Structures are given as C-alpha cells and as structure tokens.
Amino acid sequence: MIEQKYDVIIIGGGPAGLSAAAKAVENGLKTLLLENREMLGGIPFQCVHTGFGIHCFKEDLTGGEFIARLIDRAVEKGVETMVKTHVLKIQVYSALEKTVYAASPKGFLKIQAKAIIYAAGARERHQYEIGLAGDRPDGVYTAGEAQALMDVYGVLPGKKIVIIGSGDVGLIMARRLAMERAEVKAVIEVLPYPGGLTRNIVQCLNDFNIPLYLSHMVREVKGSERVEKVIVTRVGEDMKPDGSFEFELECDTVIVSAGLKPDVDILEKIGVETDPATGGPVVNEFYETSVPLVFTAGNALVVNDLVDYDVEQGEAAATHALKLLGDYLSPRLEWRRVERGRNIRLIVPQLVSGSKDVVFYSRVQYPEDNVRLTIRETGFEKRFFKVKPAEMIRIMIPAEELAKARRGKITFEVVR
Amino acid sequence: MSRIVEYTCIICPSGCLLRVEAEENRVVKVEGAGCPRGVEYAKQEFSDPMRIVFTVVRVRNGELPTVSVKTTRPIPKNKVFNLMKMLASIELEAPVEIGEIIVGDAYGAEVVATRRVGRREPVAG
Ligand SMILES: Cc1cc2nc3c(=O)[nH]c(=O)nc-3n(C[C@H](O)[C@H](O)[C@H](O)COP(=O)(O)OP(=O)(O)OC[C@H]3O[C@@H](n4cnc5c(N)ncnc54)[C@H](O)[C@@H]3O)c2cc1C
Numbered sequence: 001m002i003e004q005k006y007d008v009i010i011i012g013g014g015p016a017g018l019s020a021a022a023k024a025v026e027n028g029l030k031t032l033l034l035e036n037r038e039m040l041g042g043i044p045f046q047c048v049h050t051g052f053g054i055h056c057f058k059e060d061l062t063g064g065e066f067i068a069r070l071i072d073r074a075v076e077k078g079v080e081t082m083v084k085t086h087v088l089k090i091q092v093y094s095a096l097e098k099t100v101y102a103a104s105p106k107g108f109l110k111i112q113a114k115a116i117i118y119a120a121g122a123r124e125r126h127q128y129e130i131g132l133a134g135d136r137p138d139g140v141y142t143a144g145e146a147q148a149l150m151d152v153y154g155v156l157p158g159k160k161i162v163i164i165g166s167g168d169v170g171l172i173m174a175r176r177l178a179m180e181r182a183e184v185k186a187v188i189e190v191l192p193y194p195g196g197l198t199r200n201i202v203q204c205l206n207d208f209n210i211p212l213y214l215s216h217m218v219r220e221v222k223g224s225e226r227v228e229k230v231i232v233t234r235v236g237e238d239m240k241p242d243g244s245f246e247f248e249l250e251c252d253t254v255i256v257s258a259g260l261k262p263d264v265d266i267l268e269k270i271g272v273e274t275d276p277a278t279g280g281p282v283v284n285e286f287y288e289t290s291v292p293l294v295f296t297a298g299n300a301l302v303v304n305d306l307v308d309y310d311v312e313q314g315e316a317a318a319t320h321a322l323k324l325l326g327d328y329l330s331p332r333l334e335w336r337r338v339e340r341g342r343n344i345r346l347i348v349p350q351l352v353s354g355s356k357d358v359v360f361y362s363r364v365q366y367p368e369d370n371v372r373l374t375i376r377e378t379g380f381e382k383r384f385f386k387v388k389p390a391e392m393i394r395i396m397i398p399a400e401e402l403a404k405a406r407r408g409k410i411t412f413e414v415v416r
Numbered sequence: 417m418s419r420i421v422e423y424t425c426i427i428c429p430s431g432c433l434l435r436v437e438a439e440e441n442r443v444v445k446v447e448g449a450g451c452p453r454g455v456e457y458a459k460q461e462f463s464d465p466m467r468i469v470f471t472v473v474r475v476r477n478g479e480l481p482t483v484s485v486k487t488t489r490p491i492p493k494n495k496v497f498n499l500m501k502m503l504a505s506i507e508l509e510a511p512v513e514i515g516e517i518i519v520g521d522a523y524g525a526e527v528v529a530t531r532r533v534g535r536r537e538p539v540a541g
C-alpha cells in the first residue's frame with residue numbers, strides 16, 4: 001500500500017485525461033494521471049486514419065500522430081503518470097479528502113487527493129444491449145475490440161464480415177477491413193438514415209462497393225463454434241421487424257458498432273447523479289458532478305465525435321479544479337437546470353449559474369434542415385443550415401444571455 | 417455532349433454535394449462546393465481519383481507488433497491495393513519513430529510511420 005496526497009488525480013490517459021493533466025500541472029496543481037492500459041493514449045492510439053486535431057492543431061493528423069503530440073506535451077510539463085494502473089474505486093471522506101484505489105503491477109494502491117477528474121472514456125455497447133439474438137459463437141466483436149486486434153496487435157478479426165451500425169466508427173471499420181482484403185458483406189443500420197457523416201459513406205462504403213442496409217436489423221446470429229451466418233430483416237417505423245423482407249448473409253465475423261456510452265460505474269458507486277440522456281454524470285458549468293470536487297471530461301462526460309472537444313473539456317476541467325479548490329469554502333452557486341426541448345437529444349452541462357459564459361455540447365434527435373436553435377426563456381436563437389445526430393453542436397452562450405432566464409430553468413430547442 | 421456527375425466532397429466533414437458538368441472528358445463547371453478545395457477535389461475525382469492510404473506494417477522486436485503508417489499524399493485510387501500488398505510484405509525492426517520514412521516512393525507519395533514503437537526491452541516501472 002502506498003499513501004500519497006495529490007491536489008488532483010486524473011483517471012484515464014486518453015485525450016481528455018492527458019489534456020487535463022498537462023493543464024493541471026501548468027496550473028500548479030500536484031497531479032497524478034492513472035491509466036489502465038500499458039500505453040497512454042486512449043482511442044486515438046489505435047486509430048490509423050486521419051481526422052484528428054483539425055481544430056486544436058489546425059492539422060489533419062492520424063490518431064497516432066495526434067496522441068503522440070498530447071503525450072509529448074504532458075511529458076514536457078512533467079506530468080506524473082502511472083500506466084497499467086486500473087482504478088477500482090473512489091472513496092469520499094469529505095469535500096477535500098478522497099481516496100482512489102487502484103490495482104497496478106506495484107500492487108494495490110491507495111492514493112489520496114483533494115479533487116478528481118474522471119476521464120475514463122466511454123464503453124462500447126455490446127451485443128446483449130442491442131438485443132442480438134441467436135447462438136453465442138466466436139467471431140462477434142465490438143468495433144473497438146476489432147480495431148485493437150487489427151491495428152495494434154496485427155491480427156485480422158475475420159474474412160467475411162457483417163457490421164452492425166452505420167455510425168462513423170462502423171463505417172471506418174468497414175473501410176479498414178476492406179483495405180485488408182476482408183470481404184465486408186454489408187453494414188446494417190436499424191434507423192432509416194445513416195449514423196455517420198456522408199463523407200464516410202462515400203470514402204468508406206462506396207469506394208469499396210459495400211452495401212448499406214438502412215431500416216434493417218440483424219435478427220439472429222447463427223453458428224456453432226464460429227459465426228456462420230446472420231439473418232437480416234427489414235424493420236418498420238417502430239424499428240421492429242415488419243415481416244416484409246428477410247435474407248441471410250454468410251459470414252465468419254460480426255462487428256457490433258452500436259454506439260458508446262460514458263463509463264460511469266465508478267462514479268455511480270459514490271452517488272454521482274447521472275443523466276439518462278447522455279448516460280454520463282449530471283455536471284454543472286465547472287464539469288463538477290453532484291459530488292463536490294469530482295469532475296469529468298471527455299467521453300466520460302458526453303460521447304464526443306471530435307477529439308478536439310475532449311481536449312477542450314479536459315483542459316477546462318483542470319482549470320475549474322484549480323478555481324474550485326481555491327474557493328471551495330465560498331457559498332455554492334444557485335443552479336438553473338438546462339432542459340431539453342424539441343429535437344434536443346442531449347446537452348451538457350446540465351446546470352448553469354448565469355454568472356459565467358458556458359460552452360454547451362448538444363446533439364439533436366433526428367436530422368433537420370433550415371432550423372434555429374433557441375433558448376425558450378431568453379429568446380436567444382441561432383440559425384443552422386443543417387443539424388444531424390452524428391454532428392455534435394458546440395455553442396458558447398454568454399453569461400448575460402443565460403442570466404436572462406430568471407426562472408430556475410433554461411430550455412434549449414430546435415425550431416423550424 | 418455534356419453530362420452531369422455528382423460527388424460528395426470528402427476533404428472536410430461538411431461533405432458538400434458537388435455537381436460536376438463535363439464536356440467530352442473535361443470538367444466545365446463545378447457547383448455546390450463550400451470552398452475552393454471542393455472544386456479541386458471534383459476535378460481530380462473526375463479525371464483521376466486519388467486516396468490517402470492508412471494501414472499498419474509489421475514490426476519485429478517492438479513493444480507492439482505493428483506500426484501504423486500513411487501515405488504523405490493521395491495516390492491513384494487504382495493503385496491502393498498494389499500498395500497495400502507491398503506494405504503487407506514488409507517487416508520493420510523496432511524502434512520506429514513517427515514520421516520515419518517506410519517507403520520512399522509509393523506512386524508519387526512517401527509512406528511514413530504514424531505511431532512510435534519502442535524496442536521491446538524489460539522496462540523498469
Ligand atoms: C473508431 C473511432 C474513430 C474515431 N475517429 C475520430 C476522428 O477521426 N476524429 C476525431 O476527432 N475523433 C475521433 N474519434 C473520437 C475520439 O477518439 C474520442 O472522442 C476520444 O478518444 C475520447 O477521449 P477520452 O479521453 O474521453 O476517452 P478515451 O480515448 O476512451 O480514453 C479513456 C482512457 O481511460 C482509460 N481508463 C478507462 N477506465 C479506467 C480505469 N478504471 N482506470 C484507469 N484508466 C481507465 C482507458 O484505458 C483509456 O485509455 C473516434 C472514436 C472512435 C471510437
């Protein structure tokens with residue numbers, strides 16, 4: 001058992017955690033970064049494609065190139081890190097006293113901190129969560145598992161592939177597998193529109209003649225030891241099989257790319273309130289959860305599609321930690337609750353004071369053209385030519401605007 | 417005879433829908449591009465489509481068995497699989513540094529490493 005005391009412990013060494021750690025050190029906080037895997041870097045480490053860092057480095061980098069820059073920056077600032085260190089639980093004694101328990105090659109660690117920034121990313125939804133019925137043979141992977149297998153460990157997951165889910169992650173995996181000469185039989189999407197960006201439909205599917213079946217679902221996986229085939233069926237508007245059309249696809253591998261969900265088990269155990277819309281914690285404008293001085297950032301807060309937002313949230317969390325550690329004794333602010341109106345699927349942060357400019361991250365429920373994003377209570381509005389669930393909306397609302405909402409809530413909605 | 421072809425621009429996430437008007441085998445008009453890069457893309461896509469290639473290459477004695485690589489510029493689309501085949505036959509010796517040139521001339525581009533792979537050694541701590 002090791003006993004040490006830090007100002008802030010950061011859990012998770014992906015883009016959000018690395019950015020938070022570099023910023024925390026820069027802010028003069030005694031900081032420790034804990035990462036579960038043998039290497040820092042989180043998701044981008046295993047991404048071979050470009051599309052990273054367009055905002056924060058003004059360059060189009062591959063995942064590996066991007067994350068190397070964040071790691072180098074953290075190293076330069078002198079961030080203290082421990083890899084192969086899996087955080088098991090947090091215990092909260094008082095506002096300024098928390099203990100983090102972790103398993104590491106050095107043994108079982110017990111480390112004390114005043115504040116925690118939880119940046120452990122999101123978890124992939126697996127086959128059971130999307131109701132995939134049938135046999136339980138080998139050859140069913142989540143997209144992230146298949147990606148790590150292929151692009152970190154150099155093992156092709158299979159030869160004949162069916163991908164479930166047409167979000168960008170599923171599309172990118174389809175291309176990677178096709179490039180490696182696997183036969184990608186189809187991408188199956190239950191919704192009537194693709195989840196990913198059009199450019200990914202073009203460069204990942206059309207380039208390789210991979211068919212995309214919208215309004216279809218994999219009803220059953222068949223196979224005794226290894227996957228042998230899947231049964232694909234058309235669904236109606238209620239997303240249930242409508243019995244109109246069904247076919248089989250022979251394959252040896254099924255890749256489930258059914259979205260991510262913030263991984264908040266550890267936080268739930270200390271009583272952090274969660275938001276059913278994001279799957280992550282409810283946070284105030286400081287990204288502080290309902291447990292004082294426990295912050296979140298990155299995919300653990302809300303599933304981001306642009307890594308730049310994870311970086312931004314990580315840095316902000318570290319700056320907020322410095323501020324709140326400084327005035328943790330001052331009276332707590334009064335919060336106005338952020339509500340979801342028409343065509344808003346999710347929005348963070350969920351609590352704002354009206355005394356600070358706030359950057360909101362939001363997703364719509366369904367695609368729409370020529371709409372306005374409005375705040376019902378203040379009359380604020382902004383035009384959008386196009387909104388889609390695949391593209392997160394990032395919008396800064398000044399304090400004066402938020403302060404106009406006198407009643408205890410602020411309702412965002414998309415109107416025509 | 418003029419004809420119209422449509423492409424989705426893949427240069428940035430906006431994904432503009434490009435309408436290309438061509439006469440004979442020459443582009444005479446591009447509509448729908450949100451910026452000049454889209455016009456360039458449409459012309460290129462019409463005459464000779466190009467793509468950047470990303471993949472992994474095997475590494476011996478590395479902390480990891482692979483290193484990710486990319487072409488420094490797009491290469492002709494119909495050469496992508498030739499390059500993939502060539503890269504599949506290569507095996508590098510660790511360490512590999514980001515930016516290290518793996519293939520000097522691959523259809524007009526270089527293939528460079530995009531991940532750092534240290535040498536496998538018993539590491540302390
Ligand atoms: C396939 C794919 C492609 C993508 N492509 C792009 C792209 O082209 N451009 C772009 O901008 N974005 C892209 N993204 C999004 C981007 O990668 C993510 O938004 C970003 O990685 C999230 O960062 P994070 O730090 O919150 O989480 P992660 O990157 O998931 O990092 C979390 C880290 O926490 C660690 N951890 C988890 N639990 C514990 C624990 N209990 N103890 C210790 N450590 C723990 C994990 O090991 C991991 O290293 C892509 C995502 C995916 C899945």
Ligand code: SF4
Pocket residue numbers: 425426427428429430431432448449450451452453454455
């Ligand atoms: S035309 Fe310009 S703005 Fe439109 S997708 Fe292409 S690069 Fe982006």
